[in-house]
Amino acid sequence: MPAFPQELCEIVISLCDQSSLAACSLVCKNWVPSSRIEFFRNLRPLVISPSSLPKVLMLVDNPVSTICPYITSLVLEDWGPLDSNSKSFYALLPRITGRMTAVKSLVFNGIAWEEMADGALNFLVFYFKNTLKTIELRECPYRTFDSVTDLVESFPLLEKLSLHRLVPSSRTVPFDSRSLERKHSPQLTTARHLRSIHALGSIKSELVRWIMKNSIIIDEVSFGPIFPNEAHIVGKFLKTLKNNLKHLTLSGESVPHIHREICLKHNQQLTSIHFANLMLHRRSSEGRASMNWFIHLLHAIRSPSVRSLKLSVCVHSQSVETLEIIDWFAFSTCLDKPQFVCLTSVTFSFSRSRHKDEGERWLNGYAEMAESFVRESLPQFRDTAILDFDFGCPGDPPDVETVDSDDDFP
Numbered sequence: 001m002p003a004f005p006q007e008l009c010e011i012v013i014s015l016c017d018q019s020s021l022a023a024c025s026l027v028c029k030n031w032v033p034s035s036r037i038e039f040f041r042n043l044r045p046l047v048i049s050p051s052s053l054p055k056v057l058m059l060v061d062n063p064v065s066t067i068c069p070y071i072t073s074l075v076l077e078d079w080g081p082l083d084s085n086s087k088s089f090y091a092l093l094p095r096i097t098g099r100m101t102a103v104k105s106l107v108f109n110g111i112a113w114e115e116m117a118d119g120a121l122n123f124l125v126f127y128f129k130n131t132l133k134t135i136e137l138r139e140c141p142y143r144t145f146d147s148v149t150d151l152v153e154s155f156p157l158l159e160k161l162s163l164h165r166l167v168p169s170s171r172t173v174p175f176d177s178r179s180l181e182r183k184h185s186p187q188l189t190t191a192r193h194l195r196s197i198h199a200l201g202s203i204k205s206e207l208v209r210w211i212m213k214n215s216i217i218i219d220e221v222s223f224g225p226i227f228p229n230e231a232h233i234v235g236k237f238l239k240t241l242k243n244n245l246k247h248l249t250l251s252g253e254s255v256p257h258i259h260r261e262i263c264l265k266h267n268q269q270l271t272s273i274h275f276a277n278l279m280l281h282r283r284s285s286e287g288r289a290s291m292n293w294f295i296h297l298l299h300a301i302r303s304p305s306v307r308s309l310k311l312s313v314c315v316h317s318q319s320v321e322t323l324e325i326i327d328w329f330a331f332s333t334c335l336d337k338p339q340f341v342c343l344t345s346v347t348f349s350f351s352r353s354r355h356k357d358e359g360e361r362w363l364n365g366y367a368e369m370a371e372s373f374v375r376e377s378l379p380q381f382r383d384t385a386i387l388d389f390d391f392g393c394p395g396d397p398p399d400v401e402t403v404d405s406d407d408d409f410p
Contacts, residue, residue, distance in 0.1 A: 045073035078110035141169035224251025231261035259296030272308035328377035
């Protein structure tokens with residue numbers, strides 16, 4: 001075989017598909033690390049749950065297994081109530097994760113992490129504290145917000161935090177999250193590397209206050225949905241990030257006059273904005289007024305740094321008449337202003353309302369009609385590649401979940 005620089009081989013391997021990556025790992029020893037890193041990077045995260053335990057043990061705990069150093073993403077999924085079976089499972093956790101030296105992303109899905117038996121949480125902190133960059137809590141019960149921050153601060157290199165609908169728990173458990181084995185040093189008890197936060201649910205206000213109290217520098221924020229009692233603190237928080245915030249995702253369609261509490265004129269570094277879950281099913285004048293909150297936020301922007309703008313539109317009816325709820329003239333006029341001269345991407349991502357059958361496909365011709373309607377409504381982008389559309393596929397997860405109610409319908 002001709003001798004090629006290893007760097008060139010790694011570039012070629014990084015462009016291969018799944019079957020090609022498997023073949024590359026069999027060519028020679030020098031290609032094994034690069035092909036396996038790419039292979040497991042493109043696979044779904046390794047999910048550990050009671051039902052998957054036998055397969056996981058066979059995959060990572062087998063004496064001839066060599067894949068542990070290449071697993072970068074781990075999901076711990078709904079282990080149920082703390083009983084004899086789950087205790088036995090917790091006891092196996094150090095054995096499963098102890099050989100994983102490259103885990104950068106950890107997800108707790110429905111896990112009561114404060115109740116993890118046999119010191120399992122301490123083992124996770126011990127193994128991953130020097131590698132973990134992302135932690136995600138999905139629908140996990142928690143006693144106090146301090147227990148959440150204690151968990152976050154246990155991983156000193158953490159860069160991204162995602163909180164999805166955490167559930168306050170009234171249970172009294174003997175486990176104290178502050179007993180996590182970590183160094184009580186001022187440099188390690190604040191998330192000094194945290195740069196990205198994603199919060200969905202009622203915990204946003206507490207998260208914002210914690211970040212502001214510790215003066216943590218954040219450059220990526222994703223909030224949704226924003227409720228009326230949260231708009232003020234969110235607006236104050238975004239104002240404090242005026243010199244740092246680069247990427248912003250907001251979902252606040254249910255808040256009337258949200259633009260009076262949130263203003264983006266102070267954020268000088270914004271490069272991408274995503275307005276999520278724009279629910280297009282209201283027909284009254286009040287619904288139309290509340291629908292266009294995102295246009296008011298765009299009008300307030302002063303810095304010409306925004307390059308990417310995305311709007312996730314959720315339609316209740318597959319009719320272009322639904323799109324008329326948006327004030328297209330005001331939107332078009334806003335995007336013609338000098339502060340948007342650097343725009344290189346305007347994306348409309350369409351999805352169906354959750355009230356409809358998730359498997360229902362787009363009606364024939366709706367995608368073409370909707371795209372034609374938007375292009376006609378934004379004449380400055382009509383003949384350019386700046387304007388893009390994504391109608392997704394049935395079953396695709398939403399960008400940011402929202403809360404619907406029957407009151408939304410006429």
